Amino acid sequence: SSTTSTYTFSLNAGLIGMGRLCELTAVLYLENPEPDGADEELSRTAYFSVGTMKIERVAPAWSSADAQDPARLKPLLVSGLGRSGTTLLMKLLLSHPKIAGWGVHPYEGQAAQYWLNAARILLQPGDVRSDVPVTAFQQAMNKIYRNPFLSHPFMVERPDRNLVLEWADHVHVQQTIDFFKMQTDEYYNKVAIQSGKNAPSFFAEKTQPNMHSEGFWEFYSDVREITIVRHPFDVLCSVRALFSEVALYKTDEYIHALNLGYERMLARLELPERRNKVILYEDLISSQHDTMAHLFRFLDVDQVDFSTSLEIDANADSHMTSADPDSSVGRWKDDLSLQDQETAKAAFSASVKRLGRLSPRFDPGYDV
Numbered sequence: 001s002s003t004t005s006t007y008t009f010s011l012n013a014g015l016i017g018m019g020r021l022c023e024l025t026a027v028l029y030l031e032n033p034e035p036d037g038a039d040e041e042l043s044r045t046a047y048f049s050v051g052t053m054k055i056e057r058v059a060p061a062w063s064s065a066d067a068q069d070p071a072r073l074k075p076l077l078v079s080g081l082g083r084s085g086t087t088l089l090m091k092l093l094l095s096h097p098k099i100a101g102w103g104v105h106p107y108e109g110q111a112a113q114y115w116l117n118a119a120r121i122l123l124q125p126g127d128v129r130s131d132v133p134v135t136a137f138q139q140a141m142n143k144i145y146r147n148p149f150l151s152h153p154f155m156v157e158r159p160d161r162n163l164v165l166e167w168a169d170h171v172h173v174q175q176t177i178d179f180f181k182m183q184t185d186e187y188y189n190k191v192a193i194q195s196g197k198n199a200p201s202f203f204a205e206k207t208q209p210n211m212h213s214e215g216f217w218e219f220y221s222d223v224r225e226i227t228i229v230r231h232p233f234d235v236l237c238s239v240r241a242l243f244s245e246v247a248l249y250k251t252d253e254y255i256h257a258l259n260l261g262y263e264r265m266l267a268r269l270e271l272p273e274r275r276n277k278v279i280l281y282e283d284l285i286s287s288q289h290d291t292m293a294h295l296f297r298f299l300d301v302d303q304v305d306f307s308t309s310l311e312i313d314a315n316a317d318s319h320m321t322s323a324d325p326d327s328s329v330g331r332w333k334d335d336l337s338l339q340d341q342e343t344a345k346a347a348f349s350a351s352v353k354r355l356g357r358l359s360p361r362f363d364p365g366y367d368v
Contacts (some may be wrong), residue, residue: 069220071181071184073184073189075202075205076093076202077216079226079265080229080265082239083235083239087105087106089279091107096304097198098197098302099200099201100189100195100197100200101205102191103195105319110205111187111188111205112187115180116184117215118180122144122146123176123177134149181219213225226276227268227269228278228280228281229265229362231362232258232259232351233336234330234332236258242319255347259351266351269358277298279294279295280362
């Protein structure tokens, strides 16, 4: 159109649980009222990106200096891409009496992440889209929406002071986070007692590199994370073996998609001021006792004998795609075709080099 319009808008963004570094993209939404008329070449609706802002928050959402932290258990995040050994690592960690967690294979209990996500939604400003009515929460009893009453025009506006905003930005944030942290504490204390453990120091959960895991670093004053990294070619082989009926995993497109997962993971590992310990899957297989002793020192807990945890139960057997753990290391040399090997080497070229710098013990198995 030859018409030029100027729009002024205000930004009310909920950054809780989004990490310290955020990137916000402003999107212009247009609706064509006559899709079959003069502008029939236009679709009924269209979205246009009109700008991107990068934001770095100076302070976290919650600080232990502001008040007494009600949490007694510290989060232990076990992160890694799928088929990288997170299940085995969780099993070994949960053998320690000071670590509480969902002790049933494949150890996918994520109660803390559930409550953290609920807190993140409740602390976001109201959804101002016209297709989300204020009464949406009344019309869907099994869903929770952002709180529409924490945003204009429902706040009482005064030119000198806005009491609602002051409360919502400070007291409400801290009280909401404290409530969900106490629920997490109660839950995992009961889980620990049920498992015969007294006075645990940590609760452990598997995580992925997304906003759910990022929120822990804001909500808790002491977080430990263990990231397990496996050779990407072996991960590819394991995925294909476990999901042999899925055609997508056999394509070159999936190889490149898997590399994007490695890039996101490596980017998180390079963030400063994180108590994150990186271990290699290959070390966990070849030197389990030394690797676990190293991790227990990282967690400041006593060494324990976890030999009984190394036994493979019936449930874990269905999770394995190799004859034994030792044969899972370097399997790509036999399982991948020469063409797939070349495709993977090209796709993972930069990631393999970054991984080598991050962990000098990593052996790609070929010249890079």
